[in-house]
Ligand code: IPE
C-alpha cells in the first residue's frame with residue numbers, strides 16, 4: 733500500500749447548524765454523513781491512510797450535553813457503520829487517550845477496531861480525545877522509562893527514534909485538509925506534519941463530500957514538495973553564469 737496519507741480536521745459543524753437554525757448537535761449528526769461519504773470515496777482517489785480529527789483533548793471544555801452527544805454519535809457510528817467498513821476493507825484504529833472515553837462508546841470503538849483489523853484497502857484512524865502534544869509527551873515518557881531501567885542510552889534518543897515511538901509504522905501525512913476556514917492546527921499531528929502540505933477550505937464539514945476531496949487532491953498534485961532540497965530539474969542543470 734503506497735497511497736497517500738490524508739488528514740482531515742473536520743471543522744464547522746456548529747456553524748453549519750446555526751446556519752440552518754438548528755442546535756449544534758444537528759451539525760455533528762450531519763457531519764457523520766460527510767465522513768461516511770469521504771471514507772467511501774477515499775480509496776478510489778489514491779488515499780490509503782485517512783486520519784480524521786473527531787474530538788480533541790480540548791473539546792472537553794464544551795458543555796457536557798454537547799460532549800455527551802458527540803460520544804453517543806461515536807458509539808452509533810461504530811455500531812451502524814461497522815458492517816460496511818468491514819465489507820469495504822477499511823481498517824479502523826483509534827489514536828488519542830482511551831481512559832476518558834465513556835465506556836459504552838469505547839466498547840463499540842474497540843469492537844470496531846477488532847472486527848476491521850484485517851482491512852487492507854483503507855486505514856481509517858479516528859483521533860478522539862487526541863492531543864499531539866500529549867502524544868509527544870507519552871512517547872517521551874516511554875523513552876525516559878527505558879533510560880531509567882538502563883535499557884536506553886540518552887544519546888540514542890534521536891529524532892528517528894522519537895519518530896518511531898510517535899508514529900509506529902504509519903506513514904507521515906502527505907496532505908492535511910481543514911474545513912470551515914480556520915487556518916490553524918489545533919494540536920493535530922504536530923510531529924507528523926513537519927512536511928505535510930496544508931489545505932484550507934471555507935466549506936463547512938457537513939457540506940464536504942468526496943468530490944470536494946477530489947478537488948483538494950487535484951490541488952495537492954500541483955504542489956512541489958521539496959523536503960528542503962533543490963528541485964530535481966534545477967539540481968541537474970548547472971546554474972546560469974552570473975556574468
Ligand atoms: C467540529 O465542528 C466538530 C468538533 C470539534 C467535535 P465544531 O463543533 O468545532 O463546529 P464550529 O467550529 O463550532 O462551527
Ligand code: IPE
Pocket residue numbers: 741742743744785786787788791914916918
Ligand atoms: C478542532 O476543532 C478539533 C476537531 C475538529 C475535532 P475545534 O473547533 O475544536 O478547534 P478550535 O477551537 O477552533 O481551534
Ligand code: MG
Pocket residue numbers: 743744745
Ligand atoms: Mg470548530
